[in-house]
Amino acid sequence: EVQLVDSGGGLVQPGGSLRLSCAASGFAFEKHWMSWVRQAPGEGLEWVANINGDGSDKYYVDSVKGRFTVSRDNAKNSLFLQMNSLTVEDTALYYCARYDTDNHKGFDYWGQGTLVTVPS
Amino acid sequence: DIQMTQSPSTLSASVGDRVTITCRASQTISSWLAWYQQKPGKAPKLLMYKASALESGVPSRFSGSGSETDFTLTISSLQPDDFATYYCKQYNSYSFFTFGPGTKVV
Numbered sequence: 001e002v003q004l005v006d007s008g009g010g011l012v013q014p015g016g017s018l019r020l021s022c023a024a025s026g027f028a029f030e031k032h033w034m035s036w037v038r039q040a041p042g043e044g045l046e047w048v049a050n051i052n053g054d055g056s057d058k059y060y061v062d063s064v065k066g067r068f069t070v071s072r073d074n075a076k077n078s079l080f081l082q083m084n085s086l087t088v089e090d091t092a093l094y095y096c097a098r099y100d101t102d103n104h105k106g107f108d109y110w111g112q113g114t115l116v117t118v119p120s
Numbered sequence: 121d122i123q124m125t126q127s128p129s130t131l132s133a134s135v136g137d138r139v140t141i142t143c144r145a146s147q148t149i150s151s152w153l154a155w156y157q158q159k160p161g162k163a164p165k166l167l168m169y170k171a172s173a174l175e176s177g178v179p180s181r182f183s184g185s186g187s188e189t190d191f192t193l194t195i196s197s198l199q200p201d202d203f204a205t206y207y208c209k210q211y212n213s214y215s216f217f218t219f220g221p222g223t224k225v226v
């Protein structure tokens with residue numbers, strides 16, 4: 001059974017840093033692109049970052065470029081999002097998601113989300 | 121960057137109604153479009169991919185159509201479990217994905 005478990009969220013002051021983690025199981029983690037998606041309270045979904053199977057290709061939404069870094073550890077079936085210089089606008093529920101690289105379905109599995117709060 | 125729009129933003133419907141949601145891309149994305157359903161407090165769920173392919177386990181009352189810039193999601197007969205928010209998402213390139221703003225079915 002495919003499972004994605006998000007963790008690492010919390011309350012962080014503006015300008016601070018946080019590292020999110022996503023533990024994957026039940027599939028060949030290293031074969032799939034992985035992503036982070038966020039959702040601000042009461043708002044819609046926003047794609048944040050993509051990373052390919054071996055971690056050599058990474059892409060970000062403009063609003064986080066230079067502040068966030070996506071990475072992965074295939075030996076530990078884990079995905080990470082290092083978030084620096086956090087602002088109030090980064091407050092959101094952050095989901096990791098698997099991109100079905102075999103069938104190009106988009107995001108077929110999601111974590112439960114981890115909440116990041118940056119107070120004003 | 122590719123922008124996505126959806127209409128309507130809110131849709132009022134009754135059980136048994138045929139429901140159609142429209143999604144438009146600011147530039148051509150071929151058929152690289154997915155639809156997701158999200159209920160309050162839950163992660164999104166994949167419904168459709170490649171514009172018209174039904175994800176495994178999703179009821180056949182859901183269907184998708186379109187290509188290039190204009191897409192639709194149709195629910196042929198709305199069921200009580202279908203009241204939710206629906207998002208389209210373009211994935212034309214790994215370098216940039218975009219979600220639509222969402223359509224809430226009430």
